[in-house]
Amino acid sequence: MAFENLTKRLQMALRRIAGKTHLTENDIEEMMKEVRLSLLEADVNYKVVKDFTFEIKELALGEKIMKGLNPGEQVVKIVNDELIKLMGPDAETVKFSPGAKTVIMMVGLQGAGKTTTAGKLGWFLRKNNEKKPLLIAADIYRPAAIDQLVSVGEKLDIPVFSLGTTIKPEEIVIKGLKYADENNFDLVIIDTAGRLHINETLMDELVSIKKIATPDEILLTVDAMTGQDAVNVSVAFNEALGITGCILTKLDGDTRGGAALSIRKMTGIPIKFSGTGEKLTEIEIFHPERMASRILGMGDILSLIEKATESIDEAEAMSMMEKMMSGNFNFNDLLKQMKMVKRMGAFSGILKMLPGGSQLQNVDKVDDKQLVYIEAIIHSMTIDERKKPELLERSSSRRNRVASGSGRSTTEVNRLISLLEKQTQMMKRMPGMSPSALEKMASGEAIKVNPKPGKGRGFHY
Amino acid sequence: MGLFANLFAGKDRKAKAEKYKIGMEKTRKGSLSSLKNVLINANKIDDSLYDKLEEIFVMADIGVDTTVVFISELKKEVKNRHIENPKELENIIVDKLFDIYLKGQIVNTNIKYNPLGLTVILFVGVNGTGKTTSIAKMAHLIKSEGKSVMLAAGDTFRAGAIDQLKIWGGRIGCQVITKPDSNDPSSVIFDAIRAAKEQNIDVLLCDTAGRLQNKVNLMNELNKISRTINREMGSVQHETYLVIDATTGQNGLSQAKIFSEVTKVSGIVLTKLDGTAKGGIVLAIRNELGIPISFVGMGEKITDLMYFDIEDYIYGLFADFFE
Numbered sequence: 001m002a003f004e005n006l007t008k009r010l011q012m013a014l015r016r017i018a019g020k021t022h023l024t025e026n027d028i029e030e031m032m033k034e035v036r037l038s039l040l041e042a043d044v045n046y047k048v049v050k051d052f053t054f055e056i057k058e059l060a061l062g063e064k065i066m067k068g069l070n071p072g073e074q075v076v077k078i079v080n081d082e083l084i085k086l087m088g089p090d091a092e093t094v095k096f097s098p099g100a101k102t103v104i105m106m107v108g109l110q111g112a113g114k115t116t117t118a119g120k121l122g123w124f125l126r127k128n129n130e131k132k133p134l135l136i137a138a139d140i141y142r143p144a145a146i147d148q149l150v151s152v153g154e155k156l157d158i159p160v161f162s163l164g165t166t167i168k169p170e171e172i173v174i175k176g177l178k179y180a181d182e183n184n185f186d187l188v189i190i191d192t193a194g195r196l197h198i199n200e201t202l203m204d205e206l207v208s209i210k211k212i213a214t215p216d217e218i219l220l221t222v223d224a225m226t227g228q229d230a231v232n233v234s235v236a237f238n239e240a241l242g243i244t245g246c247i248l249t250k251l252d253g254d255t256r257g258g259a260a261l262s263i264r265k266m267t268g269i270p271i272k273f274s275g276t277g278e279k280l281t282e283i284e285i286f287h288p289e290r291m292a293s294r295i296l297g298m299g300d301i302l303s304l305i306e307k308a309t310e311s312i313d314e315a316e317a318m319s320m321m322e323k324m325m326s327g328n329f330n331f332n333d334l335l336k337q338m339k340m341v342k343r344m345g346a347f348s349g350i351l352k353m354l355p356g357g358s359q360l361q362n363v364d365k366v367d368d369k370q371l372v373y374i375e376a377i378i379h380s381m382t383i384d385e386r387k388k389p390e391l392l393e394r395s396s397s398r399r400n401r402v403a404s405g406s407g408r409s410t411t412e413v414n415r416l417i418s419l420l421e422k423q424t425q426m427m428k429r430m431p432g433m434s435p436s437a438l439e440k441m442a443s444g445e446a447i448k449v450n451p452k453p454g455k456g457r458g459f460h461y
Numbered sequence: 462m463g464l465f466a467n468l469f470a471g472k473d474r475k476a477k478a479e480k481y482k483i484g485m486e487k488t489r490k491g492s493l494s495s496l497k498n499v500l501i502n503a504n505k506i507d508d509s510l511y512d513k514l515e516e517i518f519v520m521a522d523i524g525v526d527t528t529v530v531f532i533s534e535l536k537k538e539v540k541n542r543h544i545e546n547p548k549e550l551e552n553i554i555v556d557k558l559f560d561i562y563l564k565g566q567i568v569n570t571n572i573k574y575n576p577l578g579l580t581v582i583l584f585v586g587v588n589g590t591g592k593t594t595s596i597a598k599m600a601h602l603i604k605s606e607g608k609s610v611m612l613a614a615g616d617t618f619r620a621g622a623i624d625q626l627k628i629w630g631g632r633i634g635c636q637v638i639t640k641p642d643s644n645d646p647s648s649v650i651f652d653a654i655r656a657a658k659e660q661n662i663d664v665l666l667c668d669t670a671g672r673l674q675n676k677v678n679l680m681n682e683l684n685k686i687s688r689t690i691n692r693e694m695g696s697v698q699h700e701t702y703l704v705i706d707a708t709t710g711q712n713g714l715s716q717a718k719i720f721s722e723v724t725k726v727s728g729i730v731l732t733k734l735d736g737t738a739k740g741g742i743v744l745a746i747r748n749e750l751g752i753p754i755s756f757v758g759m760g761e762k763i764t765d766l767m768y769f770d771i772e773d774y775i776y777g778l779f780a781d782f783f784e
């Protein structure tokens with residue numbers, strides 16, 4: 001999972017101060033060191049890290065501290081808010097032309113994944129926006145680059161316009177656009193050759209293609225494994241061309257992906273999509289706020305919800321979420337949730353996405369049998385107990401009865417009770433998750449998360 | 462000027478290093494040239510100077526851990542030798558970089574040819590680092606040394622990969638073994654080894670599909686390829702080059718670590734060093750895993766692959782010192 005290492009490191013740093021009631025400047029200083037190291041290890045640009053930790057320190061020390069939160073929680077909150085700010089604000093997709101066709105130009109260094117991503121993007125926009133895409137093969141330099149695009153196009157059933165390698169890319173683009181008009185394509189994706197941002201001749205070529213094609217989007221494809229140089233590359237491409245968005249590829253690797261933070265902070269270019277696998281359908285809209293919450297171990301709760309709404313009855317999911325938010329989450333709901341989870345896919349994968357889930361030891365070893373056990377335990381409760389979890393919390397004889405009834409140990413019963421408790425608390429603290437935001441999300445719109453100040457109990461580690 | 466400067470006083474030596482300097486021009490101008498300015502502008506050796514040095518090394522992708530060790534050793538040295546003038550740090554820094562790379566060993570990064578017959582070289586790496594292009598360049602290099610070369614199109618996954626290698630083969634003038642309908646790279650390489658032996662070819666270069674090191678199935682596939690070569694070559698050890706893109710950040714360490722668990726990596730080919738990236742991660746890889754750098758890619762031409770030379774590399778980074 002991308003960013004996982006950053007999460008761990010930050011969590012460790014934050015855990016150390018979690019119990020403290022009073023933070024000295026020294027404590028904050030110490031914490032910033034950890035935050036700083038973890039960000040540098042994640043390949044976030046040195047200057048970005050410097051600014052970031054400085055801002056947090058100032059905020060933590062300054063007057064902006066909110067009353068009601070303990071100092072540790074305040075720092076956590078500030079880190080969270082700043083990370084969201086740094087990578088945010090919102091998930092953005094392609095801006096379509098109001099005219100007859102939308103033109104997208106793919107640019108980037110060699111080997112970033114432009115050709116594959118061009119195909120993926122065509123597939124994505126055809127599926128989600130009912131576009132009729134045409135790919136233009138304008139990479140005449142790399143041997144067999146055109147063959148590659150043609151083969152990608154064949155696999156996805158997307159037509160590819162090519163004129164071989166002897167005609168100038170500018171000419172190919174002119175003819176390709178004409179072909180698109182004549183054949184009613186409303187989306188054109190131009191695959192250009194990979195080039196170094198310091199190669200003036202080839203950068204000039206892109207500038208003239210831009211003039212010819214007047215693209216609605218110029219998307220910079222960046223390898224998620226890129227180190228400190230991500231800033232140089234994105235700044236140079238942006239200065240030459242005016243980049244409208246960035247696609248982060250190879251996020252299915254074990255890279256920490258700090259480049260995402262750097263690019264956004266240093267250029268302001270939004271990251272629009274991420275490539276998440278070798279299959280030509282493995283592309284997603286990039287969600288900065290999810291990444292931020294994942295970094296802080298808040299779980300990729302929004303991903304979970306979105307996944308849920310795809311495979312679950314919408315109304316069912318909505319009432320479930322509202323229940324969670326209101327804090328009246330009981331065992332009946334937990335059972336329902338488990339059943340939804342069952343429908344969504346492997347349990348262990350889902351568990352990781354839940355708040356605090358990434359902290360559970362051996363999360364990978366949780367097998368789907370656990371689900372059966374949990375069901376057994378809940379079925380052994382009385383109807384009253386299922387509705388009012390506190391009945392079980394108060395009485396050990398009830399817990400023992402449930403244990404023997406379900407054939408599971410008392411420890412397991414206790415664990416389930418505390419899981420419910422934890423979930424309810426976590427849900428209550430999800431920042432800015434209003435029912436209206438959920439509705440928007442259910443209807444497929446991007447949502448904006450407005451972090452609200454907590455009430456003094458948020459963020460437990 | 463200390464040892465390092467003297468090393469480059471010789472004309473031949475300097476001419477050779479000059480190539481690196483041109484290739485790494487942008488690299489140098491990026492941030493490491495600021496090293497000289499930092500040292501010149503510092504009044505004394507203090508924490509703020511160390512912070513600046515740290516910045517320079519982290520920005521070169523050398524990595525936090527290696528940088529931290531590096532700076533602490535630098536501090537020790539400064540203390541032991543009672544150094545007060547920042548300008549004196551210059552030589553110590555360069556010497557220390559040598560230490561990190563050489564680790565007291567003599568690093569021989571030349572290709573280990575099999576004196577009795579066929580030499581097999583396997584190319585591995587994550588997606589998009591430049592394996593196929595590096596193979597083409599190396600084929601050209603080896604051929605120009607008077608040896609016969611054959612290529613094996615073992616990337617059976619990426620669209621266009623086989624065509625890409627075929628086009629290069631045509632340009633260089635060497636045979637490319639393909640198996641159009643196979644999706645089993647081991648069998649392609651098996652065929653290629655047989656063909657190379659039959660035709661008394663000196664060197665067989667094997668391409669493989671790019672794979673992210675956390676994909677277990679793909680790494681198992683690579684392991685199978687490696688075993689196939691071992692079986693066919695008997696006691697003759699093949700070379701395995703891990704191709705790493707110079708823009709790669711800290712993930713390079715994970716790449717080197719996991720790839721060498723699956724197949725014995727004999728060296729690194731550092732590609733795209735003609736950009737602004739410094740490729741410092743290879744120093745961390747050498748420092749932490751002991752894997753040396755064997756070749757560097759410096760441009761798009763077929764001749765733009767060179768044997769790695771640590772002196773030239775460091776010279777490329779710090780050439781300002783010697784002008």
